[in-house]
Amino acid sequence: MIIARHFTPLSPWRGVGGEAGYLKLLMKEKNIIFGARMMSMLFTPFYLPIVGLIALFTFSYMSQLPWDYKLEVLLLVYIATIFIPTILIHLYRRYQGWTLIELGHKERRMVPYVISILCYFGCYYLMSVLQIPRFMARILVAALVVQVVCALINVWWKISTHTAAIGGVAGGLMAFAFLFMFNPVWWLCLVFIVGGLVGTSRMILRQHSLWQVVAGFLVGMVCAFVVI
Template sequence: MISREKSIIYTARVVSLIFTPFYLPLVGLVIMFLFSYMNLLPWEYRLMVLTLVYFFTILLPTFLIHLYRRVQGWTRMELGHKRRRIIPYVLSIVCYLTCLYVLESLHIYHFVSSIVIGALVVQVMCAFINIWWKISTHTAAIGGVAGALFVFADIFGFNPVWWFCLVFAVAGVLGSARMILRQHSLSQVVGGFGVGFVCATLGIIFL
């Protein structure tokens, strides 16, 4: 029984690490590069954009937050306390703003920047809500993916049903993992998904 519980907890940790809250812009770009006119762009250009976005929105914030946690001497679980999440939010927001600055400096298509802005809106909203109520940024990210998919399906005219099935399945597994690790309650998980969906949808539509 103990071994089985350890396996479940280990699996939940792996799921949380794989589906980091920072993957929203990268997934949005992959969808756009697959289903929009941008699939006609040279693969070198698309690879460059994906690499830039990966560095500034996933690799850099993950490294900085890990470094901050090590300096403070906290475990991943201890970093999950509401008051200790403020600095990680600030670090990720700064990384996203830096990404936008680099994209604008290189005159990358505005549509690419709008995806990053949509993800930034999700981060800012989660940081704001976290002042009063601990919300799941993991499920906010997957909610953002669902929102981006909803918008892109309408703009580019493709059938998103199977993609939605995949996103909702991942959201269910991810939300369960966060609750198994006792990082969030059901309301925080569902609330995070809703915030991510709404922010990403409105952010991409109006920007």
């Protein structure tokens, strides 16, 4: 267990508070790790296209589109970019007999990258066939570019795709602000706060260093802003 790396067994006479103090500290550590895991699960890298579409439907002229059409697009993107890759990566992990922590090792991340890239490309192809407006398709292209760049970097260096996705949301918001002339400051503040929490959770879980977290955010932000 991760906790075992941080603590060594204490006798009731060692440390401040003895055994009671040790147990209290141990529970606090477990709660912090549990919170970090929940944060990582809630803000997975796959949510970038969905969040981008919701922002597009909120801040652009596409807010006038019928609700049933917007829900159909969101459902298509959810199935293709979240549900299917999540299931496939879970099955791959179970087949290999790895835990989530073990799957996070740099040399084991390439297959999940390939799965997500193929799913994103398939979603973009379906959107093109269905003639869905280009601004919606650009969000998929931005997410696809972020995944490809992160996969290429992962060959040499482990980069955080969690913060890359949050950075992509920030870059998309800035791009939409220029295109549709709205003030994104408060939304960007929220994104930066979430990005900080997600990055901190990845470091608590010892999945990434500070530089890997920051680099992921910058890669996502730049790629999304340029593509959109």
